[in-house]
Each structure stands twice: as C-alpha cells, then as structure tokens.
Amino acid sequence: MTQTELESAVGEVLIDEPTLQTRIAELGDEISSDYAGKDLLLVGVLKGAVFFMADLMRSLTVPCEVDFMAISSYGAETDSSGVVRILKDLDIPLQGRDVLVVEDIVDSGLTLSYLMRNLRARDPASLEVCALLTKPDRREIEVPVKYVGFEIPNRFVIGYGLDYAERYRNLRYVGVLNEEIVP
Ligand code: 5GP
Numbered sequence: 001m002t003q004t005e006l007e008s009a010v011g012e013v014l015i016d017e018p019t020l021q022t023r024i025a026e027l028g029d030e031i032s033s034d035y036a037g038k039d040l041l042l043v044g045v046l047k048g049a050v051f052f053m054a055d056l057m058r059s060l061t062v063p064c065e066v067d068f069m070a071i072s073s074y075g076a077e078t079d080s081s082g083v084v085r086i087l088k089d090l091d092i093p094l095q096g097r098d099v100l101v102v103e104d105i106v107d108s109g110l111t112l113s114y115l116m117r118n119l120r121a122r123d124p125a126s127l128e129v130c131a132l133l134t135k136p137d138r139r140e141i142e143v144p145v146k147y148v149g150f151e152i153p154n155r156f157v158i159g160y161g162l163d164y165a166e167r168y169r170n171l172r173y174v175g176v177l178n179e180e181i182v183p
Pocket of ligand 1: 048105106107108109110112156157158162163164
C-alpha cells in the first residue's frame with residue numbers, strides 16, 4: 001500500500017499529529033502528579049491502545065509498569081455488543097495495585113464497562129481509566145473515564161492505533177474514515 005492509498009482512506013483529518021502529542025504530554029503531566037508515590041500499573045487493551053500507550057507511558061515521570069489484555073467483542077463490524085471474551089489475560093496480578101486502564105476510544109462504553117467489572121473483581125487498590133478519545137453522544141452505559149484526551153463527534157475514526165478491518169492503525173493522526181472505501 002502506498003502512502004497515497006493509505007491516506008485515501010481518510011475523509012478528513014480530525015486530530016493532527018502535533019495536537020495529539022501536545023494533549024498526550026498534558027495527560028502525562030496530570031497522571032504523573034496524581035500518581036506520585038503510588039504503585040502505577042498501566043493496563044492496555046490490544047490492539048488499538050498500543051500506540052497511545054507507548055506515547056503516554058513515555059510522557060510519565062513516575063515509575064510504572066505495563067501489561068496488556070486482548071479481548072474480542074461480538075457484534076457487527078463497527079458496533080460493539082458489550083459481550084466480551086478475554087483472548088489474552090494479564091500476566092501481572094492486580095491485587096493492591098494502582099491500575100490505570102489505557103483505552104483508545106470509548107464509544108457505547110459497553111466494552112469498558114465489562115472490562116472494569118472484571119478488573120475490579122481482582123481487588124486493585126485503585127482503578128481508573130484514561131481514554132484518548134470518547135464519543136459522549138454514543139454512550140449507552142455510564143463508565144467513569146477520569147482522563148480524556150479528546151471528545152469527538154459520532155463519526156467512525158481511524159489512525160493512531162484505530163483500525164478499519166485491521167488497517168490504517170499506522171496513520172500518525174486521527175482521521176474520519178472515508179465512507180467511499182467501505183465495500
Ligand atoms: P464500545 O464498547 O465503547 O462501544 O466500543 C469500544 C471499541 O469499539 C473500541 O475499543 C474500538 O475497538 C471500537 N470502536 C468504537 N468506535 C470506533 C471508531 O470510531 N473507530 C474505530 N476504529 N474503532 C472504534
């Protein structure tokens with residue numbers, strides 16, 4: 001795929017690279033000050049959160065560890081059902097840890113709500129969420145997201161970790177999917 005082919009999937013750039021990086025540095029400062037002296041464990045959800053996680057973690061000035069989970073949600077291609085299956089579980093026990101779940105995007109909130117219930121049952125000292133993007137208009141269930149990068153409108157976005165049919169994660173910015181490429 002050429003760069004032009006890659007970019008032809010983007011209808012419009014929603015959040016450009018400098019804007020993303022500036023906001024991630026701000027989140028890093030806020031999280032570093034909130035977790036000073038704590039035992040921070042970042043939990044990422046594969047695969048979309050990997051890119052955000054890598055930048056966020058490097059902007060933290062407090063000691064921290066990272067672990068990942070893989071989940072699959074049943075449902076149509078661009079809609080979540082909230083029924084979640086764990087494909088790869090965490091390696092690190094959560095008991096007594098200050099856990100921060102790092103998410104790429106919260107849409108209906110169903111996936112995150114399931115995940116929070118599952119993680120809370122493991123008895124962490126604290127459990128919070130940092131999401132790069134949220135779509136407040138789409139929320140179907142209340143999930144407290146303590147750190148939010150950007151609130152975005154109800155559009156299907158790709159890039160910076162977010163895929164359409166597993167592609168376009170490697171765009172450096174967040175763009176709206178060009179509907180013309182959808183078969
Ligand atoms: P929720 O359960 O909150 O409805 O869905 C969360 C998951 O749906 C996200 O982790 C992501 O995988 C996917 N998702 C929701 N909205 C978008 C979007 O606009 N673009 C992409 N690529 N994935 C999305």
